[in-house]
Amino acid sequence: MLDALIQGLTLVLQWNAFSLMLVGMALGFVVGLLPGIGGAATLALMLPFVFKMSPVEAFAFLLGMHSVAATTGDITSILFGVPGEGLSAATVVDGHPMAKQGEAARALGAALMSSLVGALIGAVALAISIPVVRPLVLTFGSPELFMITVMGIACITSLSGMGARAQLKGLAMGLLGLLLATIGQERQSGVLRFDFGLIYLWEGLELIPVLVGIFAIPEIIDLAVRGTAIAGNAPATKLGSGVWEGIKDTFRHFWLVVRCSIVGVFVGILPGAGGGVAQWMAYAHAVQSAKGAADRERFGSGDVRGVLGPGAANNSKEGGDLIPTIAFGVPGSGAMAILLGAFLIMGLHPGPDMLTKHLAVTYSMVWTLVIANVITVIVCLATLPYLALITRVRGSLIIPFLLLLVFIGSYTANRQLADLLVTIGFGALGYLMVRFGWPRAPLVLGFVLGKLAETYLFISMARYGYGWLTQPLVLVLIALTVVVIVFPYVQERRTRAR
Amino acid sequence: MRVSGPALFSFSLALLAAYAVYAALRWPPKAALFPLTMGIPLLVLALAQTVMELRAPAGAADAAGGRKVLSVFGWMGAFIALVVLAGFPIAVPLFVFFYLALESREGWPISLALAAAAWGVFHLLFERLLHFPFEAGLIRNWF
Numbered sequence: 001m002l003d004a005l006i007q008g009l010t011l012v013l014q015w016n017a018f019s020l021m022l023v024g025m026a027l028g029f030v031v032g033l034l035p036g037i038g039g040a041a042t043l044a045l046m047l048p049f050v051f052k053m054s055p056v057e058a059f060a061f062l063l064g065m066h067s068v069a070a071t072t073g074d075i076t077s078i079l080f081g082v083p084g085e086g087l088s089a090a091t092v093v094d095g096h097p098m099a100k101q102g103e104a105a106r107a108l109g110a111a112l113m114s115s116l117v118g119a120l121i122g123a124v125a126l127a128i129s130i131p132v133v134r135p136l137v138l139t140f141g142s143p144e145l146f147m148i149t150v151m152g153i154a155c156i157t158s159l160s161g162m163g164a165r166a167q168l169k170g171l172a173m174g175l176l177g178l179l180l181a182t183i184g185q186e187r188q189s190g191v192l193r194f195d196f197g198l199i200y201l202w203e204g205l206e207l208i209p210v211l212v213g214i215f216a217i218p219e220i221i222d223l224a225v226r227g228t229a230i231a232g233n234a235p236a237t238k239l240g241s242g243v244w245e246g247i248k249d250t251f252r253h254f255w256l257v258v259r260c261s262i263v264g265v266f267v268g269i270l271p272g273a274g275g276g277v278a279q280w281m282a283y284a285h286a287v288q289s290a291k292g293a294a295d296r297e298r299f300g301s302g303d304v305r306g307v308l309g310p311g312a313a314n315n316s317k318e319g320g321d322l323i324p325t326i327a328f329g330v331p332g333s334g335a336m337a338i339l340l341g342a343f344l345i346m347g348l349h350p351g352p353d354m355l356t357k358h359l360a361v362t363y364s365m366v367w368t369l370v371i372a373n374v375i376t377v378i379v380c381l382a383t384l385p386y387l388a389l390i391t392r393v394r395g396s397l398i399i400p401f402l403l404l405l406v407f408i409g410s411y412t413a414n415r416q417l418a419d420l421l422v423t424i425g426f427g428a429l430g431y432l433m434v435r436f437g438w439p440r441a442p443l444v445l446g447f448v449l450g451k452l453a454e455t456y457l458f459i460s461m462a463r464y465g466y467g468w469l470t471q472p473l474v475l476v477l478i479a480l481t482v483v484v485i486v487f488p489y490v491q492e493r494r495t496r497a498r
Numbered sequence: 499m500r501v502s503g504p505a506l507f508s509f510s511l512a513l514l515a516a517y518a519v520y521a522a523l524r525w526p527p528k529a530a531l532f533p534l535t536m537g538i539p540l541l542v543l544a545l546a547q548t549v550m551e552l553r554a555p556a557g558a559a560d561a562a563g564g565r566k567v568l569s570v571f572g573w574m575g576a577f578i579a580l581v582v583l584a585g586f587p588i589a590v591p592l593f594v595f596f597y598l599a600l601e602s603r604e605g606w607p608i609s610l611a612l613a614a615a616a617w618g619v620f621h622l623l624f625e626r627l628l629h630f631p632f633e634a635g636l637i638r639n640w641f
Binding site: 042168172175178182186189193194217220224225396397400408411420421428432436437438450454 | 503515521573574575578581586593603623632633
């Protein structure tokens, strides 16, 4: 195994593979900054170019691109409040308020360093777990996956803020998100729900227009109304000097970063859960690990822990995603399904062969994840002070470019002009939510998890009736869900008692 | 009791939930289960919130920036109209130019330079590098 590990490293460091990885990374860097087009779509667009490459070169190119896109998505999320990818929306919640307070560099430093730690943990998980993960993944059927989504939905309580009224609003928004996820053709019965006679709505609402509308447009409006730069009147000295502070934050809250990375790996391993779920679950975990109500109140208004958690999970889930893809050809996400296409183009068959005959190729993927992330973080850290300066440019100059970013992103996700209208519609909703004090994160979490939850519930009921509720792992997950819901209240009572 | 923006927002949410429940009641049980499970509690919560907002003491009116907000939405609508008519490759530089010149009141040289930069980046990235297929606008289809 050690031989294969070293051989994998030497394969990646060969000139052809390494230079292709750099090309992929440059592409991933730019794509990561754009909302909508995302890592998965770029993988699909670049797939035709790998035909003439060797397997190691192809995976260096594709994985280099994909892993960097996940990292740089955080940059626009923090600087402009525009999620660079659907996967990096959770970083907006605390990252952008930090930028508005003049702490863009600190937030970026924290996001990048936690991403690096997350990526390394994901890569290590990939390296050591491939031989042992099969039983775990096979244990998770639809009932267990449904309970995982329920646990994610239960996290809404911790994203809602403290107090009965905040909880009420958070829960209502979570339910609205779940309801919005039911738009379109119901998969089992074929009934069209809330389609208003529009063919566009048969497939349901696209995630990216909803996300960028809800998060980015209210920020752009805020920038226009304030008439200042993003960082407002924050002292100029804070901008560039915060990078190291952000890096130190990663190590100050190291165990939080590790735990959120593990959340990312775990969600990545589960087929169909996706990176967006990983980020939100990690964010919810970061909120829940706050010490008491007052500490929790800081989240949402620029707490660095709200950047560290999602940042770590975002990249660790890449390693997690690869585990079932390589080990038995079950892709953990859309991007991995496309990568599976690359395996077939290369004449490789995921499964036992990848763990025996082609083990060096498998480990070359691990090394690609590690090297690509290390290079990205070094390059980004070197340029961060300059990137952060964007937050000092006059808002009136930046706004048209941000609007372009939003609309091009919304369009490129699905090539539908109607997505532009959906973006404006959700932009208006997001603006009203901000204005009237309704939390946006629960709506997004509900929307992301809604379709998954309904599908898994249906399969569970069809396969086991109500019997699925008594399966041992389901019972454990129910208990964990109860803990997720009850824990903040217990913690609050304890704090009051003190 | 005071009809305020927040109360109207909560009431709109309640109306939306009521419609969802009403629509779901006409579907087969399998298709209706999930929307009903979400819609009914949402209706209850939104109504409760509406009552609370109606009873809340009057807050300070926040009319500041109202015109600016409408203006941003107006520009977004204009951009979509441009895209539909002329397609993305032409709409992108035109939008940047007109926004900077008319809304931000920047000088013509800066507006032109930034519009050209926007076009350059768009062209290089989407058309040359990614070969991303953008729809042609209606105008091009007419001629």
